[in-house]
Amino acid sequence: MSSTKSLPSTVRALLQADPKSTNVTLVERPLPSPNLEKGEHLMRVYAVSPCAGELTWAGMVDTPGKEIITCDDVAGVVVTAPENSPFQAGDEVYARTSYWRAGCARDYAIATTEELARRPQNLSWAESAATALSAETAWQALFKHAGIGKFDSPNWKGKRILVTGASGCVGMWIVQIASLTGAEVVGTSGPSNVDFIQSLGAKEALNYRTCNFKEWAEEKVENKVDLVIDCVGGKSLEGAWWCVRDNGLVIGIREPPEAKRPESLTASNVKDLFFIMEPSGADLAEVTKLIEQGKCRPIVDSVWPLEHFQYGYQRVESGTTRGKVVFDLMMNTRKV
Known part of the structure; x- marks a missing residue:
């Protein structure tokens, strides 16, 4: 566990306000509050990756009460964690999180113990975010x-x-x-x-x-x-x-x-x-071994700062990408 006293009260987030529309806006939202009893971790998000077609899912699947924050592929650093979790504050992790919760295109996001894996140390943050779903x-x-x-x-x-x-x-x-x-x-x-x-x-x-x-x-x-x-x-x-x-x-x-x-x-x-894949940190950990052995790798098509999300989504839906599009939430403060 780690203290949240120094964390901001609000975060940037990509919000799809209307499930019947594919419009997305960059808004301020309250800092997410993890439920530690349910194995939830608070992460500082470094990068996320959108998925082709994801803006149409909300119009096809009934998700009552869910705030539609986009992007479920994420890489970041654990901020707070349950005491018995193998992932603790400061750990660098990545995951595909459940679609049934709000997504990860925000400065801080939630992931569960079962979804998380330690990210490969031979990948960039963008490459890490591009890996999990695929x-x-x-x-x-x-x-x-x-x-x-x-x-x-x-x-x-x-x-x-x-x-x-x-x-x-x-x-x-x-x-x-x-x-x-x-x-x-x-x-x-x-x-x-x-x-x-x-x-x-x-x-x-x-x-x-x-x-x-x-x-x-x-x-x-x-x-x-x-x-x-x-x-x-x-x-x-x-x-x-x-x-x-x-x-x-x-x-x-x-x-x-x-x-x-x-x-x-x-x-x-x-x-x-x-079949539709089910988020699994255990499966992702197996992939991590292969990546760190240099046997396979993700491909990143392009990287965009969060503020340029419109261009990123246009690229995703263009049908001409080779690899994943990534939103880098730290792009304004460090090199990709």
Whole structure:
């Protein structure tokens, strides 16, 4: 625990006042008050990262009583903590916090023990903030939902994985982590990102603009994959179904795969599932090990001071980013 006597009474915050509107404003809000009995920590926020589409979520999900502060990916320093927490005042941490609480785009924010992990010491604050959501989604897709085994399981050796949207924020993490297991990774991307995803560990890169997935899969039996992880949805997901072999699995993180299953698909006993990641400091800690070993890394597209949040959100929604957009809350007082 630490004293809060020297802390400000109000903080800057990005507020989405109307859940039916995507307008965000920079306002003053009271200093958050953590509930220590519920494992809540008060953090001094150094950087946060918005997520594509997050400004539409409030209009689709009923969150009565929730003040909509944006950005749930955060990196910062613990200010106050429960006495029994492994994270105490002064610890440098990062997290993906629960959407069901107010977000972290404010000078001080709340995170629970279960959400937190110590941030990698070989990353900048911006890189730390860019990691949690994407890396945890990749980790959970591979090691909680694929059913092949844990990270170090020999069952991954020789498995083939198709990742659609492999140059996207989640896709690039799936490519990096999956390639470390010994699996063969095939990634899809636009033509400008083919070399990029191969540099991340993909054995093969497919240009989704010119590749006919059905023809590619039928070209030779070796092209078929055991696991599809779709990060795009739509036509990419529909095409990816043709690539999975008998007894394979299709995982979707954008939409349920079953809705895009081709009626004439001939592969047998193919299962599918859709999931939404659950914030997990334990999963993030596993990713931290790989980052600190230099085996994988986040990609930051651009960094903006909090006051320039409009430009940051425009960049997020442009569809042209490579990596994550970050808001640096300390940009006016130190170098990024």
